[in-house]
Amino acid sequence: MRLIPSLSKRKKVTRRKPISRLKRRRIAVGVVVIAFGGGLVGAVWSAVQTGWLETQMEIAENRVMEATAGAGLAVREVLVRGRQITARDDLIAALDIHSGMPILAIEMEEARQRVESLGWVKSVTIARRLPDTIYVQIEERKALALWQHKGRITLIDREGAVIQRRKLEGFAALPLVVGEDAPANAASLLDLLRTYPAVSGQVEAAVRVSGRRWNLRLRNGIDIRLPAEDVATALDRLAEYQREHALFERDVIAVDLRVPDRLIVRVTGKAAERARATGENT
Numbered sequence: 001m002r003l004i005p006s007l008s009k010r011k012k013v014t015r016r017k018p019i020s021r022l023k024r025r026r027i028a029v030g031v032v033v034i035a036f037g038g039g040l041v042g043a044v045w046s047a048v049q050t051g052w053l054e055t056q057m058e059i060a061e062n063r064v065m066e067a068t069a070g071a072g073l074a075v076r077e078v079l080v081r082g083r084q085i086t087a088r089d090d091l092i093a094a095l096d097i098h099s100g101m102p103i104l105a106i107e108m109e110e111a112r113q114r115v116e117s118l119g120w121v122k123s124v125t126i127a128r129r130l131p132d133t134i135y136v137q138i139e140e141r142k143a144l145a146l147w148q149h150k151g152r153i154t155l156i157d158r159e160g161a162v163i164q165r166r167k168l169e170g171f172a173a174l175p176l177v178v179g180e181d182a183p184a185n186a187a188s189l190l191d192l193l194r195t196y197p198a199v200s201g202q203v204e205a206a207v208r209v210s211g212r213r214w215n216l217r218l219r220n221g222i223d224i225r226l227p228a229e230d231v232a233t234a235l236d237r238l239a240e241y242q243r244e245h246a247l248f249e250r251d252v253i254a255v256d257l258r259v260p261d262r263l264i265v266r267v268t269g270k271a272a273e274r275a276r277a278t279g280e281n282t
Contacts, residue, residue: 073131075101082138086120094118095126095136103128119163143171145186148178148205160184179208189214192232196239199224202248213258223254230260237263 078097094114097106108126115124115136125137141157146168155163155171160183175193177186185208193200205217214231216224227234234257241247241263247255256264 073103075099075103075106075134076132078134078136079129080136080138082140084140086118086138086140090118091115091136091138095134097134103130103132103134106134122157122161143174145175145177145190146171147183147186148176149180149182156183156186158187160186175203176205177208178205179211181211182206182208185214189231192235196235198239198242199235218248220248222248222252225254225256225258227258227260233260234258 075097076099078095080091083091094117095111096114097111106128108128112124112126115121115126115138120140121138122141123139125135127135129135141159141161141163143155143163144158145156147154147156147162152165153168153176154165155168155174156177157163162183175190177183177190186206189206193203193206199216202218202220203216204219207215207217209215213228214226216226218224224238238247238255238257247265251268252265253268254266256266
């Protein structure tokens with residue numbers, strides 16, 4: 001029998017080495033840095049929360065802008081191109097730029113948005129021309145019609161944008177459109193009507209019906225009911241009938257053009273009685 005001797009494991013006793021002076025110094029420095037960093041973060045946070053930091057930055061920025069103005073980068077002139085109807089005082093107030101102002105301190109995008117909010121201004125470009133000039137190029141809206149909605153009348157352009165709601169006396173000659181979605185659809189109708197002067201010259205108002213079609217109210221009170229589609233063909237028939245039969249001078253209440261190839265005329269009661277008495281075909 002072979003004997004296998006038992007091996008007894010000896011436990012090793014480890015002793016902690018003393019921390020060197022250099023290592024202790026490094027640990028101490030790290031603690032100080034962490035404490036200082038924490039204090040710095042806290043101070044910055046406090047400055048942000050109280051607004052102190054923002055105030056100091058604004059003061060510094062203002063000093064820089066004043067320095068640039070003192071070096072010649074200050075507004076001396078504002079050049080405006082394209083203004084025809086926009087009120088001068090309204091434009092000056094919207095620009096909010098005055099002589100001697102540091103030209104680099106002007107918030108160009110904010111100024112552009114303020115000017116573009118003016119009713120007559122369709123678009124605007126504002127640029128610096130260093131060292132001392134602000135250039136403003138304006139594209140104004142073109143008045144198309146007066147829009148009546150919920151008892152109020154406003155001036156609109158071809159895109160249906162409202163130009164102004166007051167001082168409309170000078171635009172009384174423009175056509176009147178009525179209805180909630182009339183502004184967005186008025187340009188195409190009015191452009192078409194201009195090709196039929198015998199009709200357009202008699203129109204007092206164009207009334208939008210159910211968001212689909214138009215009725216024309218003539219100055220003598222006659223209602224012209226246009227179809228939703230193929231309006232040009234309907235106006236061709238109306239203009240021809242007016243030319244041949246002087247339709248608008250008759251005792252007519254309404255003319256219905258909504259049925260293709262037909263023109264339905266509704267006359268006053270007296271006119272109908274006269275037609276029956278004489279055997280006239282109305």
